[in-house]
Every structure is written in C-alpha cells, then in structure tokens.
Amino acid sequence: MPVQLTSGKLVLSHSKGALVEILLYGASVISWKSGTKRNPELSERLFVSNKAAVDGSKPVRGGIPVVFPCFGPPTHPDHTRLNQHGFARHSVWSWDGTSIDEKDAVSIKLTLRPTETIPTVYSKPFLLTYVVTLSEFDLKTDLHVQNTSFADNLEFHTLFHNYIRAPSTDVLVGPLQNFTYYDKTESTEAGKSRPKVEARAGVDVKKFTDSVYENTNGKYEVIWPGGGLDITASNLKDVVVWNPQETGRKIGDMEENGWENFVCVEPGYIRGFVNLEPGGLWTGGQTLSVVHEERRLTYL
Numbered sequence: 419m420p421v422q423l424t425s426g427k428l429v430l431s432h433s434k435g436a437l438v439e440i441l442l443y444g445a446s447v448i449s450w451k452s453g454t455k456r457n458p459e460l461s462e463r464l465f466v467s468n469k470a471a472v473d474g475s476k477p478v479r480g481g482i483p484v485v486f487p488c489f490g491p492p493t494h495p496d497h498t499r500l501n502q503h504g505f506a507r508h509s510v511w512s513w514d515g516t517s518i519d520e521k522d523a524v525s526i527k528l529t530l531r532p533t534e535t536i537p538t539v540y541s542k543p544f545l546l547t548y549v550v551t552l553s554e555f556d557l558k559t560d561l562h563v564q565n566t567s568f569a570d571n572l573e574f575h576t577l578f579h580n581y582i583r584a585p586s587t588d589v590l591v592g593p594l595q596n597f598t599y600y601d602k603t604e605s606t607e608a609g610k611s612r613p614k615v616e617a618r619a620g621v622d623v624k625k626f627t628d629s630v631y632e633n634t635n636g637k638y639e640v641i642w643p644g645g646g647l648d649i650t651a652s653n654l655k656d657v658v659v660w661n662p663q664e665t666g667r668k669i670g671d672m673e674e675n676g677w678e679n680f681v682c683v684e685p686g687y688i689r690g691f692v693n694l695e696p697g698g699l700w701t702g703g704q705t706l707s708v709v710h711e712e713r714r715l716t717y718l
C-alpha cells in the first residue's frame with residue numbers, strides 16, 4: 419500500500435481508501451480519513467485548527483501530538499529546561515524510507531534520538547520509535563521508549579494528545595464513572611491536586627474541562643449523535659479529557675470557536691513516571707476505531 423513523503427509529510431493510503439497524514443515534525447498525525455461499514459465515504463476523524471502551524475515552526479494545534487517526556491509544565495528534576503508537554507512534539511523525527519505492508523494494514527516507523535538541540539535542554543540518552551498503523555477502519559499508534567543509557571534510569575511521562583473531531587456540545591466520553599480524577603480547571607493548586615471521583619456515567623465537555631483520570635481500564639467510547647470512536651489503550655494507565663470551551667480564545671493558534679469541533683481524549687502515563695532501567699524498553703499504544711452504528715453509551 420502506497421506511502422509518499424512530500425515536503426516533510428508522509429501520506430499512507432490504505433487499499434480500501436483510508437488515509438493518514440503524518441508530519442516528520444513532531445511525528446504529528448495531522449489527518450486520518452476513514453469511512454464506516456455503513457458509509458464508505460471518507461470522513462476526517464481528527465480536528466486540526468485552521469490557525470495551526472504545519473510548517474514545523476511550533477507544535478500542531480490538533481491531530482495527535484506526541485507528549486514526551488513530560489506532561490504539562492515540567493515537574494521532574496530531569497525536565498526543568500523543557501517546555502510544556504516536552505520536546506517530542508516539536509522535534510523532527512526520522513523515517514527510514516520503508517513501510518510494512520500486512521494483509522489488512524500498512525505501517526510506518528519514525529524514530530527520534532537526541533538531536534543537536536535536544537541535549538541542550540535534556541541530557542538523558544534515549545531512542546523513541548513511533549509506529550503508526552493504518553487499517554480500513556482503525557488507526558493505531560505505538561510508542562517504544564528505549565533507555566540507551568548503561569548507567570541511569572529514565573523517568574518519563576508520555577501521552578497521545580488526540581484531538582477527536584466531534585461536536586463538543588453533544589459528545590460523551592465513557593466509561594469513566596467511579597474513577598479518580600484531578601480537575602485542572604480548579605483555581606488553586608490545592609484544588610488541582612485534590613482527588614475527585616467521577617460521578618457521571620458519560621462525561622460531557624459542555625463547560626471548560628481539563629480532567630486527568632488515573633488508573634482507568636484503558637477503553638474509552640467517544641460518542642455523539644451520528645458518530646463515534648472507540649479508543650483502546652495499552653500500557654497507558656491514565657487519560658485526560660480536555661476541551662477549553664471559551665477559554666480557547668486565549669490560545670493563539672485555536673481557530674474561531676474551534677472548541678466546538680473537538681474533544682481531546684488523551685491516553686497516557688502521566689500520574690507518576692515510567693521508570694525504565696538502563697537498557698530497558700517500554701511500549702505504550704492506542705487504537706482508534708470508528709464506530710459504525712449509531713450508538714448510545716450503554717451504561718447511561
């Protein structure tokens with residue numbers, strides 16, 4: 419199945435029609451188009467702001483940015499010189515020119531090692547390998563983190579910052595009921611770090627939402643009238659649900675009312691750090707699958 423690299427952008431085409439576009443900059447998936455079993459017409463599944471920079475000048479506001487090695491502002495002593503969400507989303511990754519064709523899927527693999535600039539802000543050795551696999555109705559992303567040090571442990575966060583194209587007034591995310599979460603919309607540090615328990619069967623984002631759920635079961639339904647996505651995460655024990663609503667006006671690269679058109683559901687390992695021993699390899703991944711039938715959350 420064809421893979422094309424043009425001006426720093428890879429396009430993978432599935433023989434049944436689905437398409438994915440990935441920038442080498444940030445290994446950012448910026449488009450995923452797929453049909454459903456009922457409607458083969460391709461639809462865009464991800465949101466990218468029409469003000470997003472896609473020229474490698476700043477992280478892309480949309481798609482699937484890769485967060486590594488810190489989530490949010492740095493809190494770990496190894497990360498003090500890093501920007502919010504780390505360097506993976508604004509570094510240029512390498513592609514070896516190959517793709518892996520299987521019967522039903524096509525994959526590409528991108529890698530990131532310490533470049534010339536990363537060691538100026540981050541001194542740990544590492545190798546990241548990002549595998550993106552496109553099937554007819556699914557998109558899978560796997561991140562492999564290798565600690566290439568012979569002596570020191572590597573401690574990191576990672577997360578897939580999925581901007582899912584969805585009407586934010588109607589979308590529901592579940593099942594998150596009874597899981598503990600931290601509400602980053604609280605005004606004080608004490609409020610932000612106070613655990614809450616999710617009472618809702620289906621989580622909506624009608625108001626500004628920035629919630630970090632911990633130790634979930636790694637399976638999420640993102641459902642709205644007429645559509646939806648299932649997300650299955652592996653080895654990513656936490657998930658963020660984010661929509662800025664009107665506070666999005668303060669985000670320079672957010673399109674006008676853009677928050678009406680997405681919900682971020684972001685599987686990650688961000689409560690505590692993955693602690694990888696010298697020479698160790700860690701893998702975390704997710705599969706996004708289109709929902710074919712009109713669906714309601716069964717637990718509502």
Ligand SMILES: O=P(O)(O)OC[C@H]1O[C@@H](O)[C@H](O)[C@@H](O)[C@@H]1O
Pocket residue numbers: 490502503579602628629658660684
């Ligand atoms: O503007 P950024 O750095 O892309 O971050 C967007 C949002 O990303 C979310 O994952 C965070 O929980 C939010 O707090 C943050 O505002």
